Amino acid sequence: MLLTGLSARLLLLTVFFVMLSEVFIYAPSIGRYRIAYMEERIAAAHLASLALEAPSSNRVSTELLEELLKSAKSYGIVLRRPESRALMLSRNMPPKVHATFDTRDKEFFALIGAAVSVMWSTERRMIRIVGPSPRDQNVLVETVINEWAMREMMLDYSSRILLLSIVISLMTATLVFVSLQWMFVRPMMGLTDSMEKFRRDPDDARMLMQPGRRRDEIGRAQRELVQMQRGLRDALKQRTRLAALGTAVTKINHDLRNILATAQLVSDHVSDSADPNVKRIAPTLFGAIDRAVALCSRTLNFANEGSPAPELTHFDLAGLVSDIATEISARDNQSGMIENSVPRELHIFADRDQLYRVLSNLVLNAFQAGATKVAVTAQADAEMTSIEVADNGPGLPAKVREHLFEPFQGSTRVGGTGLGLAIALDLMRGHGGDAALARSDEDGTTFVLRLPVEEKRERIRFGRTSQTSGTETGPPANAAE
Numbered sequence: 001m002l003l004t005g006l007s008a009r010l011l012l013l014t015v016f017f018v019m020l021s022e023v024f025i026y027a028p029s030i031g032r033y034r035i036a037y038m039e040e041r042i043a044a045a046h047l048a049s050l051a052l053e054a055p056s057s058n059r060v061s062t063e064l065l066e067e068l069l070k071s072a073k074s075y076g077i078v079l080r081r082p083e084s085r086a087l088m089l090s091r092n093m094p095p096k097v098h099a100t101f102d103t104r105d106k107e108f109f110a111l112i113g114a115a116v117s118v119m120w121s122t123e124r125r126m127i128r129i130v131g132p133s134p135r136d137q138n139v140l141v142e143t144v145i146n147e148w149a150m151r152e153m154m155l156d157y158s159s160r161i162l163l164l165s166i167v168i169s170l171m172t173a174t175l176v177f178v179s180l181q182w183m184f185v186r187p188m189m190g191l192t193d194s195m196e197k198f199r200r201d202p203d204d205a206r207m208l209m210q211p212g213r214r215r216d217e218i219g220r221a222q223r224e225l226v227q228m229q230r231g232l233r234d235a236l237k238q239r240t241r242l243a244a245l246g247t248a249v250t251k252i253n254h255d256l257r258n259i260l261a262t263a264q265l266v267s268d269h270v271s272d273s274a275d276p277n278v279k280r281i282a283p284t285l286f287g288a289i290d291r292a293v294a295l296c297s298r299t300l301n302f303a304n305e306g307s308p309a310p311e312l313t314h315f316d317l318a319g320l321v322s323d324i325a326t327e328i329s330a331r332d333n334q335s336g337m338i339e340n341s342v343p344r345e346l347h348i349f350a351d352r353d354q355l356y357r358v359l360s361n362l363v364l365n366a367f368q369a370g371a372t373k374v375a376v377t378a379q380a381d382a383e384m385t386s387i388e389v390a391d392n393g394p395g396l397p398a399k400v401r402e403h404l405f406e407p408f409q410g411s412t413r414v415g416g417t418g419l420g421l422a423i424a425l426d427l428m429r430g431h432g433g434d435a436a437l438a439r440s441d442e443d444g445t446t447f448v449l450r451l452p453v454e455e456k457r458e459r460i461r462f463g464r465t466s467q468t469s470g471t472e473t474g475p476p477a478n479a480a481e
Contacts, residue, residue, distance in 0.1 A: 008177075010176065010177070010180060011173045011174075011176070011177045012173075014169070014172060014173035014176045014177075015169045015170065015173045018165070018168060018169035018172050018173065019165055019166075019169050022161070022165035022168070022169070026158070026161050026165070027112050028108065028111070028112060029161065030112070030115045030116075030119070030154060030157070030158060030161075031108075031111030031112040031114070031115040032111065033115070033154060033157050034111065034114065034115045034118065034150065034154060035103060035106060035111060037150050037153060037154070038101065038103050038129045038131065038145075038150070039103055039131060039134070041072070041073060041074065041129055041143055041145050042103065042129060042131045042132075042133060042134070042141045042143060043133070043134045043135070044071065044072040044073065044074070045072045045074050045077040045141050045143035046077075046079070046133040046134070046135055046136075046139065046141050047072070047135075048068040048069065048071055048072040048074070048077060049068075049077050049079055049141075072143065073145055073146075073149065074143045074144060074145055075090075075095050075126065075144040075145070075146075076090040076142075076143065076144040077090070077141070077142070077143050078090075078141070078142040078143075079133075079139055079140070079141055079142075080139065080140035080141075080142070081138070081139055082138055095126045095144065096126060097126050097127065097128045097144055098123075098125040098126055098127060098147075099125060099127045099128070099147075100127065100128040100129075100130060101114070101127060101128070101129055101130070102130045102131065103129065103130070103131030103132075104131060104132070115154065118147060118150065118151050118154060119151060119154055119155060119158070121147075121151065124146070124147070124148045125146075125147045125148070126144055126145070126146060126147070127144070127145060127147045128142060128143070128144050129142070129143050129144075129145060130142050183218075184218065187214075187218045187222070188218070190209070190222075191209070191221060191222065191225060194207070194209035194225065194229075195225070198229050198232075202229075202232065202233055202236055203233070203236065203237075207229075209222060209225055209226050209229065210226075211223045211225075211226050238406075260289060260292050260293050261293075263289050281330060284326055284327055284330050287323070287327070288327060291353060291356070291357075309430070310350065310351035310354055310427075310430055310431050311351050311353075312349055312350060312351060313349070313350075313351070313352060314347050314348070314349050315347065315348065315350075315352045316344070316346075316347055317342050317346050317347065317348050317378055317385075317387070318340060318342040318343065318344050318346065320352060320355065320356055320359070321338070321340045321342050321359065321376045322340055323356070324338070324356065324359055324360050324363060325338035325340060327360070328360070328363060328364065328367075336366075336367040336371060336372050336373060336374060337372065337373050337374075338363060338373075338374050338375075338376065339373060339374065339375040339376065340376055341375055341376060341377040342376060342377060342378045342387075343378070343379075346378055346379075346380060346385075348380075348385050348451060348453075349453070349454040350431055350451055351427075351431070354427045354430070354431075355427075355451075357423070357424075357427065358423075358424040358427050358428060358435070358449065359376070359387075359389065359449075361420040361421070361423065361424050362374075362389045362420075362421075362424065362447050363376075363389065364420075365420055365421070366389070366391035366393055366445065367391075369391075369393045369394070369396075369445075370393045370394050371391035371392050371393030371444065371445075372392060373391065373392045374389060374390070374391045375388075375389075375390045375391075376388070376389055377390075380453065382453070383452065383453065384433075384450050384451065384452055384453065385450070385451045385452075385453060386448055386449070386450055387448070387449040387450075387451070388438070388446055388447070388448055388449075389446070389447045389448075389449070390444060390445070390446040390447075391444050391445055391446075392443070392444045393444055393445055394442065395440045395441045395442050395443070395444065395445055396437075396440040396445055401437065401440060404421055404437055405421050405422055405424075405425045405435070406422060421435075424449075428449055428450070428451070431451055431452070432451075432452045433449065433450045433451040433452060434449075434450045435447065435448070435449050435450075436448050436450075
C-alpha cells in the first residue's frame with residue numbers, strides 16, 4: 001500500500017519534477033561555467049604576460065617561458081593593445097588551433113549549445129580564446145588552450161550539480177511525502193476504514209465515524225460522511241420498520257377482509273330499508289365498503305409485488321371531488337367545507353380509485369391539521385393536468401416540511417404515521433406525475449398534484465406520440481357533456 005498509494009506516486013513525481021527543474025537550472029549554469037572558465041584562462045594569461053613587462057634587456061629563459069605557460073594552462077599568449085599588437089608568450093612550435101571563441105559573445109542559447117557540444121565531444125581540440133583582460137579592458141588577450149581540460153572541469157562540475165540535485169530532490173520529496181502522510185493520507189485512510197466498517201455493520205452505532213475539528217476539505221469530507229452514514233442508518237432502520245409493518249399488515253389484512261365481507265352482507269340488508277335517510281347515505285356506505293375491500297386487496301398486492309399499477313380510465317374529476325366531499329361530510333367528526341372549483345368539462349385519464357385515495361388523504365390531513373375550508377381547483381394544458389388542494393389551516397411547521405413525503409416522518413398529528421403523503425407521492429409517481437408542496441404559511445397550505453395528459457403519458461411510455469389506426473384516443477362519448 002505504501003509503494004502503490006497516491007503518496008508514493010507523489011513522492012516519485014516530486015523527485016521527477018525537482019530533477020526537471022534542476023535541468024532547467026543546470027543548462028544556463030553550465031553555459032555560464034564555460035564562459036567563466038575561459039575568462040579565468042584569459043586572466044591567467046594576462047597575469048603570466050606581466051613577467052615580460054621587464055626592460056627588453058632582460059631576456060626570458062626557456063624554462064621560465066615554459067613555467068609561465070604551464071601556470072596559465074596556455075600554449076600561447078598574445079596581447080593586443082590599442083597602439084600595437086605583440087606576441088608575448090609562445091612555444092617554438094605552437095599547436096594547431098581548431099576553433100576560436102570570443103568571450104564577449106554571451107548570447108543565451110548559444111552559450112548553452114556550445115557547452116553541451118563541448119561535453120558531448122570526444123575530440124581533443126586546441127581552441128583560441130579571445131577576450132578583454134579583467135585588469136585592463138583596453139587590452140585584448142588571445143590564448144590557446146586545450147579544450148579537453150575544460151571539458152573535464154565541466155564534467156566534474158556537472159557531477160557535483162547532479163549529486164546536489166539528487167540530494168535536494170530526495171529531501172524535498174521526503175518532506176512532501178511526510179507532510180502528505182500526516183495531512184492527507186492518514187485522514188483519507190480513516191475515511192476509508194470508516195466506510196468499510198460501516199458497510200460491514202451499518203446498524204452498529206459504534207461504526208459511525210467521529211469527525212475531527214478540521215476546517216479544510218478533509219474536515220468537510222469527514223462531516224459529510226458522518227451525515228451520510230447517519231442518514232443511511234436511519235433509512236435502513238426505516239426500511240426495517242416498513243418491512244415489519246408490511247408483514248404485520250399482510251397478516252392483519254386477511255382478517256380485515258373477512259370483517260369487510262360481513263359488512264358487505266349487512267349493507268345489502270340496509271339497501272332494502274324504506275327510511276329516506278338510509279337510502280340517501282346507503283350509496284356512500286356501499287362505496288366506502290367497496291373501496292375498503294379494494295384497498296385491502298391492493299395492500300396485499302403492494303406487500304407482495306410493490307406499488308400497484310394504475311388502472312387508467314377516463315372520468316370526470318369534478319365528480320370525483322364531489323364524491324370525496326360527500327363521504328367526508330357524512331363523517332360525524334368532520335365539519336369542514338370542501339369547495340369544488342374543478343371545471344365540469346375537465347376529464348382526466350387516470351386510476352380513479354388511486355386518485356380518490358390521494359385527494360381524500362390531502363383533504364383529511366388538512367381538516368385534521370385545523371383547517372375549516374379546503375378548495376380543490378384544476379387546470380390542464382397540452383402536457384400536464386395540475387390539481388391544487390388549498391386549505392386555510394395554520395400551515396406546516398418547518399421541521400415537518402423537511403420530511404413531508406417520508407413515511408413516519410411527515411405527520412403533524414400526535415400519533416400520526418405520516419404514511420398518507422408518502423402513499424400519495426408513490427401513487428402519483430406511478431401515474432408518471434408528481435406531488436409537491438406549493439406553499440405553507442400562516443394563511444394555509446397548498447399541495448399541487450401533476451398528472452400527464454393521455455398523449456404525454458403515451459410518449460413517456462413508448463418514447464413517441466401514441467397513435468392508433470386512423471382513430472384518435474380521447475374521452476368516451478358521454479364525457480363531452
